[in-house]
Amino acid sequence: MTKSEQSAGRFAYEGLDRVIHEKARLGLLTSLVAHPKGLPFGQLKRLCGLTDGNLSRHLQVLQEDGLVSIDKRFEGLRPLTTCRITPSGRKRFLGYLEVLQQVLEDAKSEARQNGDKIGRLSTT
Numbered sequence: 001m002t003k004s005e006q007s008a009g010r011f012a013y014e015g016l017d018r019v020i021h022e023k024a025r026l027g028l029l030t031s032l033v034a035h036p037k038g039l040p041f042g043q044l045k046r047l048c049g050l051t052d053g054n055l056s057r058h059l060q061v062l063q064e065d066g067l068v069s070i071d072k073r074f075e076g077l078r079p080l081t082t083c084r085i086t087p088s089g090r091k092r093f094l095g096y097l098e099v100l101q102q103v104l105e106d107a108k109s110e111a112r113q114n115g116d117k118i119g120r121l122s123t124t
Contacts, residue, residue, distance in 0.1 A: 011106065015099030017092065019065050024050060024058045029085060029093045032068060038084035059083060067092060 020029060027048040031039060039047070045055045062068040067089035071082045085093065108118050 013099055013103055015095060016103070017096050019061060019067070020093060020096045022058075024048060024054060025062060028055075028058055028062065028083075029067065029089070032083060032085035033090060033093060036085070036090075038071070038082045041081040041083065044083055062089070 020026060028044065031044060031047045041055065045052065048055065050058070059068060059070060063070055066086060069084050069086050071084070073080055073082075111118055
């Protein structure tokens with residue numbers, strides 16, 4: 001097998017799930033993985049810096065794909081919406097993170113081979 005055949009598709013990263021990979025949904029799932037008992041809608045909204053409408057839409061996509069469950073009930077007279085990552089959602093998200101880790105390792109390795117120095121990213 002030639003070197004070009006060996007590297008065909010090497011950087012395809014098929015495990016980078018498009019549903020998860022979107023920035024807001026990545027933040028939502030990260031928040032929910034860190035809180036296995038779930039989070040109230042308002043707290044999730046604040047943690048992820050989303051509007052009510054944006055959060056609702058992203059949660060709908062995640063729920064339709066089986067990644068999260070949404071529990072709506074009343075606490076006294078007030079509505080309470082709690083969002084949780086599902087067991088299959090947790091497994092899928094952790095698998096996604098493994099692929100993302102490989103992306104990072106590959107990028108660092110390739111950059112180092114080209115003489116680049118890799119350190120922490122600077123925002124300045």
